Ligand SMILES: C[C@@](CO)(OP(=O)(O)O)[C@H](O)COP(=O)(O)OP(=O)(O)OC[C@H]1O[C@@H](n2ccc(N)nc2=O)[C@H](O)[C@@H]1O
């Protein structure tokens with residue numbers, strides 16, 4: 001069985017408070033893009049999990065989210081494991097690693113979806129998302145993907161109308177990796193006193209959230225208005241520490257045809273929303289002349305309306 005596991009970008013990321021579990025209370029708008037990994041699953045007779053990936057930055061041991069997703073399914077459904085045997089999983093990595101694009105999370109979501117099918121478990125989307133939340137905050141979104149408002153620590157999902165076919169230029173410096181834990185911890189140290197300490201105070205929560213205008217723009221499918229309302233609180237800590245990310249953002253913003261630009265998630269990837277596919281391709285060529293391939297991974301991609309999919 002072969003699955004397609006798309007990356008995401010964050011059109012909006014607002015940190016509204018501390019949570020008792022140490023995570024941060026978020027309001028995000030997550031968007032699937034057509035930059036994707038491929039994952040192949042095969043049943044094997046012994047009850048083990050084997051992971052293969054030739055990408056130098058991706059571990060194949062138990063620290064790989066793919067391994068953890070398969071192990072979770074084996075633990076939750078021991079009878080199915082005994083009946084069908086273990087799984088051998090091969091990852092073909094295209095999504096830049098540690099980039100703020102949910103690469104590991106979408107791989108984990110694909111393994112949950114794939115094993116559900118391989119073992120004929122018949123799990124619902126909600127059941128798959130609940131399993132995903134055990135593995136990471138972004139995994140539930142990656143199951144069905146599309147355009148979604150994510151709250152809580154990122155696992156509570158409310159779908160928005162899909163925004164497919166907005167063209168994007170996406171860049172990630174090969175030498176940069178930003179730790180998500182570092183980004184949130186630094187944000188808390190610098191800005192923690194300004195946001196909600198009691199996230200159960202519903203009135204204070206409502207007053208803290210500023211996502212109304214971008215949600216309205218999405219409902220109206222107004223790409224220019226969406227591009228003007230992009231927001232990511234984590235830029236406040238990542239941009240000062242990683243000047244190359246700021247420079248790439250400024251380079252994108254200076255290109256004709258770019259309607260908005262932002263860092264995705266905890267970075268360091270940066271994306272630019274473009275008016276047309278042709279302009280996105282021209283921008284890619286322009287940027288390529290300034291920053292070589294050995295320094296910057298650079299893609300033209302677009303928004304899509306789905307998450308993990310079986311490749312038919
Ligand atoms: C920043 C975002 C934005 O979409 O994505 P990435 O940049 O990782 O793609 C997410 O919030 C990341 O989601 P994910 O990468 O699944 O996070 P997890 O594995 O659950 O947590 C990684 C680390 O981030 C911190 N974390 C994560 C989510 C959250 N709401 N508050 C947090 O403080 C956790 O404390 C943990 O140390």
Ligand SMILES: Nc1ncnc2c1ncn2[C@@H]1O[C@H](COP(=O)(O)OP(=O)(O)O)[C@@H](O)[C@H]1O
Pocket residue numbers: 057058059063064065066096097098099100101102103104105107108180265266267
């Ligand atoms: N399947 C996977 N794909 C990519 N990275 C993985 C995977 N499993 C574990 N990792 C580890 O997780 C870290 C974060 O990678 P990734 O999920 O791509 O980034 P992000 O959380 O920024 O979206 C990397 O340092 C990598 O070593």
